Amino acid sequence: MxxxxxxxxxxxxxxxxxxxxxxxxxxxxxxxxxxxxxxPHGEALRDHARVIRANTLxxxxxxxxTFERCAQANGSRVYWVRDAAEACHLxxxxxxxxxxxxxxxxxxxxxxxxxxxxxxxxAGLQVLETDLGEYIVQLGRDHPSHIVxxxxxxxxxxxxxxxxxxxxxxxxxxxxxxTAAARATLRQSFLQADMGITGANFAVAETGSIxxxxxxGNGRFVTTTPRIHVAxxxxxxxxxxxxxxGTLLQLLAASATGQPxxxxxxxxxxxRRHPQEDGPEEVHIILVDNGRTRALAGELAEILYCIxxxxxxxxxxxxRNVGGHAYGAVYPGPIGIVxxxxxxxxxxxxxxxxxxxxxxxCTEACPVRIDIPRLLLRLRAASVEQGYAAGWLRWGLRLYAxxxxxxxxxxxGGRLLAWGQRLLPGxxxxxxxxxxxxxxxxxxxxxxxxxxxxxxxARWQRRRGRKP
Amino acid sequence: xTPSASVAASVTRPTHVQLFITxxxxxxxxxxxxxxxxxxxxxxxxxxxxxxxxCCGQPxxxxxxxxxxxxxxxxxxxxxxxxxxxxxxxxxxxxSMVGHHYPGLFAGEPAQQARAExxxxxxxxxxxxxxxxxxxxxxxxxxxxxxxxxxxxxxRELGVRGCAETLLAGIPGAELRPLxxxxxxxxxxxxxxxxxxxxxxxxxxxxxxxIAASGAEICVVCDASCMTHLNGGLVRxxxxxxxxxxAEILAEVEP
Numbered sequence: 001m002x003x004x005x006x007x008x009x010x011x012x013x014x015x016x017x018x019x020x021x022x023x024x025x026x027x028x029x030x031x032x033x034x035x036x037x038x039x040p041h042g043e044a045l046r047d048h049a050r051v052i053r054a055n056t057l058x059x060x061x062x063x064x065x066t067f068e069r070c071a072q073a074n075g076s077r078v079y080w081v082r083d084a085a086e087a088c089h090l091x092x093x094x095x096x097x098x099x100x101x102x103x104x105x106x107x108x109x110x111x112x113x114x115x116x117x118x119x120x121x122x123a124g125l126q127v128l129e130t131d132l133g134e135y136i137v138q139l140g141r142d143h144p145s146h147i148v149x150x151x152x153x154x155x156x157x158x159x160x161x162x163x164x165x166x167x168x169x170x171x172x173x174x175x176x177x178x179t180a181a182a183r184a185t186l187r188q189s190f191l192q193a194d195m196g197i198t199g200a201n202f203a204v205a206e207t208g209s210i211x212x213x214x215x216x217g218n219g220r221f222v223t224t225t226p227r228i229h230v231a232x233x234x235x236x237x238x239x240x241x242x243x244x245x246g247t248l249l250q251l252l253a254a255s256a257t258g259q260p261x262x263x264x265x266x267x268x269x270x271x272r273r274h275p276q277e278d279g280p281e282e283v284h285i286i287l288v289d290n291g292r293t294r295a296l297a298g299e300l301a302e303i304l305y306c307i308x309x310x311x312x313x314x315x316x317x318x319x320r321n322v323g324g325h326a327y328g329a330v331y332p333g334p335i336g337i338v339x340x341x342x343x344x345x346x347x348x349x350x351x352x353x354x355x356x357x358x359x360x361x362c363t364e365a366c367p368v369r370i371d372i373p374r375l376l377l378r379l380r381a382a383s384v385e386q387g388y389a390a391g392w393l394r395w396g397l398r399l400y401a402x403x404x405x406x407x408x409x410x411x412x413g414g415r416l417l418a419w420g421q422r423l424l425p426g427x428x429x430x431x432x433x434x435x436x437x438x439x440x441x442x443x444x445x446x447x448x449x450x451x452x453x454x455x456x457x458a459r460w461q462r463r464r465g466r467k468p
Numbered sequence: 469x470t471p472s473a474s475v476a477a478s479v480t481r482p483t484h485v486q487l488f489i490t491x492x493x494x495x496x497x498x499x500x501x502x503x504x505x506x507x508x509x510x511x512x513x514x515x516x517x518x519x520x521x522x523c524c525g526q527p528x529x530x531x532x533x534x535x536x537x538x539x540x541x542x543x544x545x546x547x548x549x550x551x552x553x554x555x556x557x558x559x560x561x562x563x564s565m566v567g568h569h570y571p572g573l574f575a576g577e578p579a580q581q582a583r584a585e586x587x588x589x590x591x592x593x594x595x596x597x598x599x600x601x602x603x604x605x606x607x608x609x610x611x612x613x614x615x616x617x618x619x620x621x622x623x624r625e626l627g628v629r630g631c632a633e634t635l636l637a638g639i640p641g642a643e644l645r646p647l648x649x650x651x652x653x654x655x656x657x658x659x660x661x662x663x664x665x666x667x668x669x670x671x672x673x674x675x676x677x678x679i680a681a682s683g684a685e686i687c688v689v690c691d692a693s694c695m696t697h698l699n700g701g702l703v704r705x706x707x708x709x710x711x712x713x714x715a716e717i718l719a720e721v722e723p
Contacts, residue, residue, distance in 0.1 A: 009666040317653045321670045355664065357657025357671070358530060360624035373625075380532025389532070393659070397528050401536035404491075404522040405543040414495040431703045441662040445669035446700030455494045456501035460517045 004351045007326040008318075017323050020155045028149075028314040031258020032365065039254055049251050050368045052244045053305035057296060063205045063238045064287065070208030074270030076283040087288050088119035091197070091230055094284055095125055098228060100194040106212065106219040107131035108199025109147050109308060110232045110288060112330045116197070127197075128189045130218040132182055139166050145324030147331060148256045148310035153323045186218070196222035196280070200233040201308070202248060203285075205240045209269040210285065213252060213262040220266055229268070229280040235292050236304040248307055251367040255309035291343030299378050300342040305368045306335055312362035312372065318355055327352065334362035338375045346379065350388040353379035392438050411455055418451035482601060484514035486548060488557040488566075488591075491523040492692040500692065503719035504558045504594060511602050521547045526565040530658045534573070541573050542580065548590075549583045554601060558594040558715050560622025560691050566591040568625050593622055595631040595690055595714055605634060610720035611641030615684035617675070617698075617711075619691040620653050632690050632714050639717070647687070648678040656697035672701045679710070687711045 011017055036042045056063055068078045081087045095103065103125055105111065117138070120127045129138040133150035137143065140162050144150030151159070159178060164171040167181045198219060202211040210231045212219040223229050239245045253259040272279035295304055313319045313333030324332035329340045329349065337352040346353075353376050362372045383389065403410045426433050431447035434440070442448060485508060493501045505515050525540030544566065548555055557563050567588045574580040598604040614636050622628050636644050655661065655671025675698060679687045689695050689711055699709035 005664050005666065008664065012666055012670050317655070317671050317674075318664075318667055321667055321674075353532075354660070355667070357620070357653045357655060357660045357668070359620035359653035359657070361620075361651070361653065364624055377530070377532065380530070381534050382532070384532040384534070393531065394533075397531065397533050397536050400523075401525070401528055401533075401539045404525070404540045407520040407522055410491075410522045418495075428703065431700075433704065438662060441665035442700070443704075444665055445672070445704060446661075446697065447703035448700060449496050449696060451495055452498045454498065456489055456498035457494050457517065457519070457521065459498055459502075461519065 002351050003328060004326060004355050007328060008322040008355075011322040011326045016155055016158060017153050020153055020158075021320060021323055023155070024149070024152055025314055025320050028258070028310075029365075032255050032311055032314070035254035035258040035260065036367075038260065039250060042254075045247060045251060046367055046369060049247055049307075050305065052239070052247060053307075053368050056238065056240060056244075057236065057301065057304055060235065060238065060296065063240050064235060066240075067203055067205040067208060067238050068287075070206060071203075071270070071285055072208070074208045074283075075273065076208065076270050076285050079284065079286045081286055081288055081290075083290050084114035087114045087232065087286060087290065088116055090286055091116060091232075092119060092123045092125070094228070094230060095120075095195055096123070098194070098282075100228065101126060102189070102193045103127040103195045103197055104130050104189050104193040104222050104226065105134070105197045106199070106214060106222040107134050107150070108197070108232055109144075109330065110199045110234050110290075111197065112144060114232070114288065114290060116232075128186075128193075130186050130190070130216075130222060131214070132179065132216060132218075135182055135186065136162065139163075143325065145332065146310060146313055147308055147333075147335070148313075153325065190221045190225050193222075193226040195228040195230060196224075196226040197230045197232070198222055200231050200237050200285075201252065202245050203233050203238045204242055204245055204267075205238055207242060207267075207269055209267045210283075211245060211249070212266040212268065213249070213264070214266070215257065215259075215263040217264050220264060223266065223268055223280065224278050227281045228284070229271070229282070230284045230286065231268070232286050232288055235287050235289055236296075252307050252309050255307075255311040255365070255367040294345075295339075295342040298342070300338060300375050302370055303335070303338045303342050303372075303375055305370050306339065306366075307368060308335075309367055310335075311365040311367065315361040315365045317357065317359060317361065327355065334372045335370075338372060338379065341379055342375075346383055346386055346388065350383050350386075353383060390438070411458060414451060414455050415453065418453050421451055482513055482554050484516060484553045485556045485592075485597070486551045486553055486590075487515050487517045488521055488524070488544075488548065488555055488562065489517065490557060490559045490562050490692065492696065493558060494522075496696065497692055497713070500558070500713045500716050503713070503715040504556075506719040507594075507598070507607060507715055508556065511598055511604055511607060513602070516551070516553075518547050518551055524562045524565045526562060527658055529565065529569060529573070538573055541570055541584070544570075545580065545583045545587055548587055553590070554592045554597060555587065555590045556592050556594055556597045558690070558713065559693070560593050560619045560626060560628065561693060563591050563593040563596075564621040564625040568621075593626065593628055593631075593690060595635055596622075596626070596628045599631040599634050604638075606638040606640075607635060607718055608721045609635070609639035609642065609718040611639060612717075613643045613645060613683070613685045614688050614717070615645045615647040615679060615682035615686075616650070616688045617647060617654065617679070617694060618651055619689060619694050620651075622690055623651060632688060635714065635718060636688060645682045645684045647682045647684075649674070650678075652678075654694045654697055656693050658693070661697060668697075669701070672697060676701055685710065686717070688714050688717055690714050 145153040341349040529537035570584040
């Protein structure tokens with residue numbers, strides 16, 4: 001049993017998790033369906049968005065340079081970093097050089113990807129997550145299990161117990177009591193923080209702006225009250241023009257949360273300028289590669305079209321059953337099983353591409369129509385090439401293919417197996433309920449029908465003369 | 469049926485078909501294979517079964533074993549490329565393998581790729597062929613209370629939707645009940661079912677619960693793989709295997 005299968009099996013037996021998933025997943029799916037249907041020309045908009053992403057990535061270098069130039073013209077400082085270590089080191093340096101002690105963050109999957117919080121804490125900096133879900137994750141020393149809804153694995157009662165322990169709210173508190181308690185803590189931190197860290201949903205090349213999408217308003221707080229704002233931007237987040245961002249924002253809100261537009265869509269175009277009274281004194285934009293150039297150069301580049309809406313997670317029958325933690329990676333679900341190996345190679349992630357029945361529900365839901373099953377097939381082929389396939393499977397399929405191109409042998413094999421199945425123990429109404437070796441995986445929960453003594457093709461050949 | 473398909477059906481109605489019976493039906497369900505022949509002949513086409521046919525190569529392809537998949541696909545082309553007429557197969561996923569994936573499998577081999585593209589254009593799933601190519605609505609069948617599970621590759625990869633339902637609704641005395649979460653995968657997924665048995669079984673369980681909730685006596689499918697998976701689960705739980713292939717339902721006519 002491999003790591004994914006082991007964690008998935010645990011998840012399937014976790015009553016709380018199963019309840020949490022069943023309570024929420026359908027709402028996401030139905031919300032998206034309603035919102036996309038309500039968009040004028042929603043399907044054409046998806047086609048357009050796909051073209052925007054494809055064209056942008058085809059000239060990513062140019063758009064990034066335009067972005068850098070325009071952002072600098074606005075007074076932002078722009079940095080380029082290769083990987084997670086460089087990114088974390090840079091954030092820490094910026095903080096230390098400016099005497100920063102307290103940091104507030106809005107939700108950023110890129111910061112999860114580079115494990116920023118761990119690095120900040122190790123450097124003696126205080127960091128607080130201000131997105132409610134991420135705050136709960138941080139309180140429980142947990143990990144997000146969904147890229148949009150980080151605590152989809154928790155029930156209300158789980159959160160109430162956690163808040164009771166850490167914030168002293170009643171153990172059976174309702175949602176308003178819990179949010180009020182979180183709000184009280186968070187408000188104070190916004191006012192005390194020296195630095196705000198965000199990700200970026202998009203980076204607009206022609207204006208040098210960072211676009212943030214939130215529903216709680218914490219993103220605005222994080223980018224206005226502290227004197228320094230640091231934005232982490234994956235290099236594939238860039239979009240050439242404001243008009244194109246408009247298209248993507250509509251699809252992002254509809255696909256992620258079923259909204260026509262998120263409650264807060266914030267465009268940040270440089271630091272505070274005279275005579276403005278609000279906003280940070282400094283804006284630092286860190287363009288992070290961390291495997292993206294590698295992905296762009298390979299046969300999985302299409303995965304960089306992703307706008308991180310999470311719709312593929314919500315419809316995936318695997319994700320819906322096991323939740324996000326089973327994947328053991330920052331990005332779970334269909335997007336995760338492609339993007340983790342695309343960014344960092346199959347080595348640590350060779351199990352992930354197997355975690356799909358190739359049903360295609362993800363592609364159907366994807367706002368930019370990423371053909372995830374096709375990318376998974378490429379990854380599986382790469383996985384075989386790199387020697388990750390189990391020996392029994394490699395030899396079994398080699399033998400099967402060899403027989404399949406020798407029809408007489410194929411038929412003989414069928415007859416031999418049909419004869420041999422009589423020797424298997426515990427048959428039930430002719431069905432096999434135990435199969436040997438790796439095939440036991442099938443029979444633990446399923447019977448296997450009896451092989452026919454005479455195949456259809458043999459029967460057909462025998463009777464062919466009598467057919468009209 | 470699309471208007472163009474309807475026009476095509478009236479202009480050039482196929483007189484004969486090449487049946488690709490699939491490895492699963494050939495060796496596990498020869499009676500269902502016979503049922504396919506019965507229905508196709510009732511619809512007025514001559515059925516030919518090209519000798520030497522085995523497997524389309526999908527198990528290897530989905531597992532990432534491209535060399536083996538190519539080997540089997542080449543064999544398929546050897547068997548079918550020189551034949552004429554539509555190639556009909558009672559499996560959405562095998563039809564998708566041939567129609568959707570074969571041409572890409574031979575990228576860089578122009579001669580094979582041309583053969584693969586020609587064969588890909590000729591492949592039809594059984595229900596799709598009856599409705600879209602032959603314009604059948606009332607082919608007959610066994611009356612009963614049915615629900616229908618649309619298999620993933622048939623509905624999503626091939627985009628074939630509504631054909632099986634049309635044929636079932638056309639059976640006198642048949643009732644078609646909606647299946648909750650109909651388009652959710654049954655959890656088979658080929659090697660997926662063996663590599664990740666617990667997840668696969670959880671998906672299967674959900675599908676079985678939805679079939680029960682539909683109130684149907686029989687759940688109809690167009691893929692023997694989903695059928696094997698779901699019936700396998702039912703049998704293992706000591707229940708009756710009530711998932712059946714569309715061809716069986718259509719073949720049986722009330723005396």
